[in-house]
Amino acid sequence: MNVSVENLAPCKKLLRVEVEAQKVDEAFEKVTREFQRKTTMPGFRPGRAPREIVFRKFAVDIRERVRRELLNDSYKKAVDDQKLDVVGPPDIEEIQFNPGQPLQFAATVETAPEFELPEYKGIPVKREARSVTEEDVNRALDVLRERRAKYEVVERPAQTGDFAVVTYTGTCEGRPIAEIAPATKGLTQQKDFWVDTSGQTFIPGFAEQLLGARAGDKRTITVTFPADFSTPQLAGKTATYEVAVSAIRQKVSPPLDDVLAQAYTAPDIEKLRAGVRRDLENELAHTQEGVIRNQLIASLLNRVNFELPEGAVSQETKHLVYDLVQENSKRGVPREKIEEQKDQIHSFAERNAKERIKVAFLLQKIAEKEDIKVSESEIKERLRGLAALADTTADKLEADLKKRNGLIEIYDQIMNEKVFQLLQQNARIEDVPPGTLSTNQ
Secondary structure, eight states, X not given: OEEEXXXXXXXXXXXXXXXXXXXXXXXXXXXXXXXXXXXOOTTSOTTOSOHHHHHHHTHHHHHHHHHHHHHHHHHHHHHHHTTOOEEEEEEXXXXXXXXXXOEEEEEEEEEOOOOOOOOOSSOEEEEEOOOOOHHHHHHHHHHHHHHTOEEEEOSSOOOTTOEEEEEEEEEETTEEHHHHOTTOHHXXXXXXXXXXXXXXXXXXXXXXXXXXXXXXXXXEEEEEOOTTOSSGGGTTOEEEEEEEEEEEEEEEOOXXXXXXXXXXXXXXXXXXXXXXXXXXXXXXXXXXXXXXXXXXXXXXXXHOOOOOOHHHHHHHHHHHHHHHHHHHHHTTOOHHHHHHTHHHHHHHHHHHHHHHHHHHHHHHHHHHHTTOOOOHHHHXXXXXXXXXXXXXXXXXXXXXXXXXXXXXXXXXXXXXXXXXXXXXXXXXXXXXXXXXXXXXX
């Protein structure tokens, strides 16, 4: 087999491959014999039909199978012989393929970038010197109390912090709000709607006008939508609401006692407090690791520059654009608005795609240099944990991942974690006062 390699770009090569005519004929003979063994034809015992008759009858199928097997095998051998680190599928152009003739084809492939690793041990990073305080624990316990709070009906006027249960209808410019903004039916009318009288939710200025109201009261409320209101059709406009109050409810949080602890499966309040402190410490450690990881990534990216495979960047960009569009849609951003921002979305996605791919190549090269491996048992353990979260079995999850070649993602996740552990263990960490680092570090 003859192979030549031509450089088309820093990460793109053209392979020209020629397989000898003898190998082509041997492949035709092998496949034809297999068809012959499995074929049943009238007048012949199973598997004993003459080769020529079988070949004529199944010529198209035989030719396609020979073609497919020869292309696959010779392409893989060419890549191995040339020691190419190919990323992504090849673009194969068949040039010549017939019995009695050499198979000739060209394969355009993208390859991993070639670069020298920068120094990755001893990278300086900063970490805020934080610890979990009693105030932190108390705030977390208050959150747990809030989750168990009850909302009791009170027979008094609404005070700040109460919840008014109301039924309302709204108009703007003399018309139902839904006629002006069809997508906002909830702003036109609601029944038994809870309004936080502290004014932290719903339309600005609405809740404050319910202070002092009692169950059974009716009020006319006028509000002006902010200039930057999420619904452009209503921005800056004034609306009038006819409101009927059906109940006033006061939030009552339970005391910090053993009863509360047992509601969270702790035997007593001290055990709950200890568990909360442990969770906060784990969360703090995770956050600090994330900050250090971001600094390590930024430092690595700044220490080396190399070309990236265009196809890989394009594919990753498409995935990120899709994710961004889906995220915006879930947040209620109108499709027209998304369409207006498509250039910015694509530009943002492409920048992030390039950064992700560059980091992936850097981590892979560090793993190779440090001989970092991922064992099958580690993959199995990760699958068991993921399966428990997804309420399925590890075997079923593994089967589903294999169908879409997803096990490589699990492998990469574990390998990257190991590489980051190595980088962090060897980093020069400087503790700095709290509040020193920006949130995006």
